[in-house]
Amino acid sequence: MLGPRQGLLVVLSGPSGVGKGTVVLQAMGRPGEGAARLRRSVSVTTRPPRAGEAEGVDYFFCSAEAFARLVEQGRLLEWAMYLDHRYGTPTAWVDEELGKGHDVVLEIEVQGAMQVRARRPEAVLIYMLPPSWEELKRRLALRDTDDGETQRRRLAVAQEEVTCVPRYDYVIENDSVAEAASRLLAILEAERWRVKRLRPGELES
Amino acid sequence: MLGPRQGLLVVLSGPSGVGKGTVVLQAMGRPGEGAARLRRSVSVTTRPPRAGEAEGVDYFFCSAEAFARLVEQGRLLEWAMYLDHRYGTPTAWVDEELGKGHDVVLEIEVQGAMQVRARRPEAVLIYMLPPSWEELKRRLALRDTDDGETQRRRLAVAQEEVTCVPRYDYVIENDSVAEAASRLLAILEAERWRVKRLRPGELES
Numbered sequence: 577m578l579g580p581r582q583g584l585l586v587v588l589s590g591p592s593g594v595g596k597g598t599v600v601l602q603a604m605g606r607p608g609e610g611a612a613r614l615r616r617s618v619s620v621t622t623r624p625p626r627a628g629e630a631e632g633v634d635y636f637f638c639s640a641e642a643f644a645r646l647v648e649q650g651r652l653l654e655w656a657m658y659l660d661h662r663y664g665t666p667t668a669w670v671d672e673e674l675g676k677g678h679d680v681v682l683e684i685e686v687q688g689a690m691q692v693r694a695r696r697p698e699a700v701l702i703y704m705l706p707p708s709w710e711e712l713k714r715r716l717a718l719r720d721t722d723d724g725e726t727q728r729r730r731l732a733v734a735q736e737e738v739t740c741v742p743r744y745d746y747v748i749e750n751d752s753v754a755e756a757a758s759r760l761l762a763i764l765e766a767e768r769w770r771v772k773r774l775r776p777g778e779l780e781s
Numbered sequence: 782m783l784g785p786r787q788g789l790l791v792v793l794s795g796p797s798g799v800g801k802g803t804v805v806l807q808a809m810g811r812p813g814e815g816a817a818r819l820r821r822s823v824s825v826t827t828r829p830p831r832a833g834e835a836e837g838v839d840y841f842f843c844s845a846e847a848f849a850r851l852v853e854q855g856r857l858l859e860w861a862m863y864l865d866h867r868y869g870t871p872t873a874w875v876d877e878e879l880g881k882g883h884d885v886v887l888e889i890e891v892q893g894a895m896q897v898r899a900r901r902p903e904a905v906l907i908y909m910l911p912p913s914w915e916e917l918k919r920r921l922a923l924r925d926t927d928d929g930e931t932q933r934r935r936l937a938v939a940q941e942e943v944t945c946v947p948r949y950d951y952v953i954e955n956d957s958v959a960e961a962a963s964r965l966l967a968i969l970e971a972e973r974w975r976v977k978r979l980r981p982g983e984l985e986s
Contacts, residue, residue, distance in 0.1 A: 577910045577911065577912060577913055577914075577954060578952070703976075705782045705783065705984075706782065707782060708782055709782075738984055741979075741984055742976055742979075744976050745975065745976060746971070746974045746975055746976060747783070747974060747979065747984075748974045749782060749783050758970070759970065759971075759974055761967075762966075762968075762970035762971045763967075763970075763971040763974065765963070765964065765967035765968075765971070766951070766964075766967045766970070766971035769951045769952060769953045769964055769968065770950065770951055771908075771946060771950060771951060771952050774946075779910075779943055
């Protein structure tokens with residue numbers, strides 16, 4: 577009686593270090609159709625690559641000038657400044673994947689999430705929390721790419737951002753990667769069956 | 782960072798014969814915490830027991846007078862008339878189970894569902910559809926407890942009821958019992974993580 581469900585546009589935010597990427601990768605590796613439909617969006621950034629990061633896999637790296645052109649040309653679904661660098665999501669790739677019925681996850685911060693909310697009201701917004709601030713501090717300290725000052729700034733941004741959680745649809749805790757991945761997949765499955773996603777006339781056939 | 786999640790009040794409606802009970806029982810038999818938390822509410826009815834139905838398992842059977850007293854005393858969370866008989870949900874048991882953190886499923890029809898929606902706005906309303914009306918007819922015909930006239934009435938009620946689907950939160954298709962049970966469990970897991978279910982101050986600890 578119902579036709580094939582549409583691909584979902586999914587925003588996953590949460591403090592730096594909470595494990596968003598790890599959880600999405602774990603979810604993508606699960607068996608089942610929900611996992612097979614998942615795609616991770618790759619952001620454009622003006623931040624220089626870290627050791628081990630690959631162009632087109634972790635980010636598309638570009639100059640401040642090239643980034644400004646993408647913004648002017650309206651080719652970014654959202655963009656934001658985070659710790660002195662710009663990050664944005666190319667619209668074309670996202671729409672292409674949604675058109676194929678894939679669920680597209682954007683791992684972006686709060687400012688960008690609110691732009692997606694405004695432009696694509698059908699998007700699903702999820703905020704990921706650490707089990708505690710102490711645990712987040714511990715996870716940030718394990719990153720050897722950041723100095724103490726950067727760690728402190730990341731934590732300050734995170735504690736500021738958490739006041740925006742009420743603007744999201746879901747909040748999930750990453751107390752274990754396996755549990756958090758299951759929660760993410762459950763949310764995506766559930767959202768496919770929301771009445772508000774029925775297409776006009778869909779129940780009549 | 783988040784405390785234990787509350788039990789969910791879940792309404793499952795759908796045409797007679799669509800397989801609501803079978804799907805809930807299959808979901809309850811799955812491994813995992815979500816399945817272990819599930820409880821099926823037992824309705825009170827003025828309908829006489831069918832062969833094989835047991836008091837307190839399938840229904841609490843009672844007289845029209847006893848039912849009227851339950852209504853007067855405000856002891857039913859919802860009640861409705863369906864094919865000449867009354868059916869209702871005892872409030873006390875539901876609240877007791879929710880208090881234990883269980884997710885309580887009410888298998889009730891549309892009139893009752895709308896009463897639950899009004900009284901308990903936090904309830905999750907799910908409507909179950911057959912893969913097609915033809916398939917529903919076939920499933921109804923397999924029930925040897927109904928005569929042809931009753932089957933026709935059930936089908937007519939079902940086709941009328943489907944206009945109320947937009948008042949529900951979710952619509953799931955029962956094309957296979959296993960898939961439908963997975964969808965039900967995914968919806969319950971997802972709903973536990975909705976931002977609107979956060980308790981005041983929950984993010985501050």
